[in-house]
Amino acid sequence: MEGADFLHVKTPKLLLVGILLGATCLAATAEEAPSPANALGRLKAGNDRFVQNVSVPVSLSPMTRSALVKGQTPFAMVLSCADSRVPPEYIFNVGLGDLFVIRAAGEVVDRSIMASLEYGAEHLHIPLLVVLGHESCGAVQAVVDGTSVDGPNLDYMVQAIKAGTGRTPKERLDLRTAILGNVEQSINDALAGSAILRQAVQTGALQVVGGYYELGSGRVLFSSPIATLPTVTPRPAVVAPRTPAPARK
Numbered sequence: 001m002e003g004a005d006f007l008h009v010k011t012p013k014l015l016l017v018g019i020l021l022g023a024t025c026l027a028a029t030a031e032e033a034p035s036p037a038n039a040l041g042r043l044k045a046g047n048d049r050f051v052q053n054v055s056v057p058v059s060l061s062p063m064t065r066s067a068l069v070k071g072q073t074p075f076a077m078v079l080s081c082a083d084s085r086v087p088p089e090y091i092f093n094v095g096l097g098d099l100f101v102i103r104a105a106g107e108v109v110d111r112s113i114m115a116s117l118e119y120g121a122e123h124l125h126i127p128l129l130v131v132l133g134h135e136s137c138g139a140v141q142a143v144v145d146g147t148s149v150d151g152p153n154l155d156y157m158v159q160a161i162k163a164g165t166g167r168t169p170k171e172r173l174d175l176r177t178a179i180l181g182n183v184e185q186s187i188n189d190a191l192a193g194s195a196i197l198r199q200a201v202q203t204g205a206l207q208v209v210g211g212y213y214e215l216g217s218g219r220v221l222f223s224s225p226i227a228t229l230p231t232v233t234p235r236p237a238v239v240a241p242r243t244p245a246p247a248r249k
């Protein structure tokens with residue numbers, strides 16, 4: 001499965017006005033950034049250690065914390081589910097300052113998340129983005145099961161996940177297929193919604209891969225790097241205005 005091209009990203013359509021974060025400090029230089037391949041190799045090596053239960057200790061000392069006050073140079077971005085069983089720093093065996101992590105249930109992409117990814121790519125010069133789904137994802141499971149939810153915010157999440165969880169009812173019956181479809185959709189949404197991210201991919205400054213984390217084995221399966229940019233229109237939830245809160249029709 002590793003290296004398998006289980007994602008099929010389409011091409012982008014919509015430009016989103018990026019919400020750029022202030023970049024007055026903490027920015028890495030391009031010279032300091034590793035290559036995408038190096039970054040991916042480091043994640044794979046760390047995950048191998050985690051799987052084999054030989055994770056190396058990472059420094060959480062006051063000295064390390066003090067050194068990081070001056071700035072950060074994370075080598076990879078991870079957009080993952082908020083699930084408590086999927087802590088990226090543990091499963092990749094890395095320490096303080098190593099990963100730029102964005103988490104949301106079902107790794108649903110909205111504008112705030114896109115802004116964070118843009119900040120990581122453009123100002124921190126991070127060369128790799130992993131969009132990480134996982135085994136037994138409750139958010140995707142709820143969508144597959146057709147569980148009813150209360151309130152516009154949970155409905156927003158459900159509608160967003162539903163868009164990527166399979167093209168046919170039969171596909172949606174298989175949870176793993178639905179989870180992979182949701183990862184694919186999140187990558188599509190991020191690239192379709194952000195001109196900054198698309199440009200970073202086009203220039204080779206940023207590589208995007210999908211991942212699937214197996215809860216039991218601890219193994220992360222990676223897709224091939226996304227080679228083509230999406231053409232699909234992002235799901236409406238992604239571009240809904242933030243204020244007032246998006247209401248579903």
Ligand SMILES: [Zn+2]
Pocket residue numbers: 081082083105106134136137138139140
């Ligand atoms: Zn989940």
